[in-house]
Amino acid sequence: MSTPETPTTIRLAVIAGDGIGPEVVAEAEKVLDAATAGRGIRFDKTRFSLGAARYLETGETLTDEDLEAIRGHDAILLGAVGGVPGDPRLKDANIERGLLLKLRFELDHYVNLRPSKLYPGAPGPLAEPGAIDFVVVREGTEGPYVGNGGSIRRGTPHEVANETSVNTAFGIERVVRYAFDLAERRRNKLTLVHKTNVLVHAGGMWQRIVDAVAAEHPGVAVDYLHVDAATIFLVTNPDRFDVIVTDNLFGDILTDLAGAVTGGIGLAASGNINPDGAFPSMFEPVHGSAPDIAGQGIADPTAAILSVALLLDHLGLRDEAASVTRAAEDDIAARDGSSRSTAQIGDAVAARLQA
């Protein structure tokens, strides 16, 4: 164990989920075991059957009992949740809001951490990508995601639907502080992304808080981009970014785009983090359940494996985290274009850890 505070037994909640979720989680667990074997760390795992399959079986999305039980863990590993798009039986379900977002909100995952790196050997869509290596710190508990919307005269020609983005100084300051701390451990550069010229109230508050926290971090170079301009730079000049801090919705958009420019969301890992430690943090690949390729054993488990690295890091197991990242990177670098199964990739990464 790398730090004394690390518990010997780690209570891990595993939510494999739907579609390719269980397939990639199996490989992530394989790698987790390989990375921690013989190091005095025991994982006490509880498996939660949650997602579209569970909903179709029981009508339940996330019960209070599930949530309570999950709360009692040190961390959560999640594969992917969500059924087949357009499945009429899921019409009233909204697994995303009722399960995924509910977990993020109830467990106060105010940092949604999404590293983006163009690994040597990973084929990306850009002709001249440069050296891409940045982290998006996406706020996870506020903004347009709060579910503060409604409609009147639904289904009539006079329907009006509102959605309110709710933003607090408390919520912004804590995630901004996290982002500055992260920038100081990286290349000392922070970019705020928002749309301050249109969303003047929320954007103005973000800008003022970033300015205030920046004054305490004189070593960090700070700049600002409107979200539309940020998408341009992500494809023309992605090497300009180090740490991006942004709101929940802009972070959602930018990280999918970032995943695409760094070789696909098959490689993009994420952590839904409660830095205070009051609640378990949750680690998941950015990709979804991909029902179209589920059950074939062809999904790339790398995003789930890299999420395990974020999980280990969060638990203070920094050496183990670094080994997993290195093993996954080496695996990517060694790719020769021949196709491997989900399990073959997991085996290969695990083997590198045992070597």
Added chain:
Amino acid sequence: MSTPETPTTIRLAVIAGDGIGPEVVAEAEKVLDAATAGRGIRFDKTRFSLGAARYLETGETLTDEDLEAIRGHDAILLGAVGGVPGDPRLKDANIERGLLLKLRFELDHYVNLRPSKLYPGAPGPLAEPGAIDFVVVREGTEGPYVGNGGSIRRGTPHEVANETSVNTAFGIERVVRYAFDLAERRRNKLTLVHKTNVLVHAGGMWQRIVDAVAAEHPGVAVDYLHVDAATIFLVTNPDRFDVIVTDNLFGDILTDLAGAVTGGIGLAASGNINPDGAFPSMFEPVHGSAPDIAGQGIADPTAAILSVALLLDHLGLRDEAASVTRAAEDDIAARDGSSRSTAQIGDAVAARLQA
């Protein structure tokens, strides 16, 4: 004149604006003149001094008199408005909300039309772009742009700032109908982009209205993408799109990204259209005032020139519009990498029209 309804005299409001605005507008006018010379069309132009420069001089952004005078025109040609970012004298100005968005809202520009095409010869950032040729139909008068926000306890640790996205069936149906009509004149494919899994009320209404209008257009293939996924496809598979219909904010983001993948927003044109003809429509390059390169005569006027093509098309001058597009495309195709001034590009396009 290509259609009988076209007026012989066209009252054109010209808002050259700030930064490179006047430079690119000069070339756009040159091309407009060349395209219509000897065709019995007279432009009766009124020049409006609006933008950051006017604000700094007079403290005015857009007076009621200006707005009233602009209303009396058949169309508006706009360069770009906005001062130097961070200019302390503009701190309280918000030229974007007070001028650009005010014009779009007051003149009911509910269709923000943004074609994206990878012209032969235009260098883009993608390694394998495919044949990119789509149009984003961005709603222009609703959504998160309505300015329905506010904050309490401003500047304190207890500040809360809300921004409300307002969406109406009336507003969505009219822009969706426009998009379907456009798809029928193109390749019969329409993609709705939203975030229905999170913004369930606004997104649900968009989806229901698209479904209803789709039933009247059985020849149009309709699909749906979440905005995050749409950004992925814009870099991995942009040739999958024909017509995209989306809300004001998502359209803002997607069109900057689309501009980037098709060789830069130096080429991206746009129309802020009131299809009912109750108010003059406004045509402008997607790019901003770019104060960093202003006054050097190096800005590419192509986006402004292509905006003139949209303007001519909107006025029913279809042949003239097509000639301008063709001349601009030919100019792009003939580029050999040597640098030309703003005026040289304008001259070259105008010369092609005279030939």
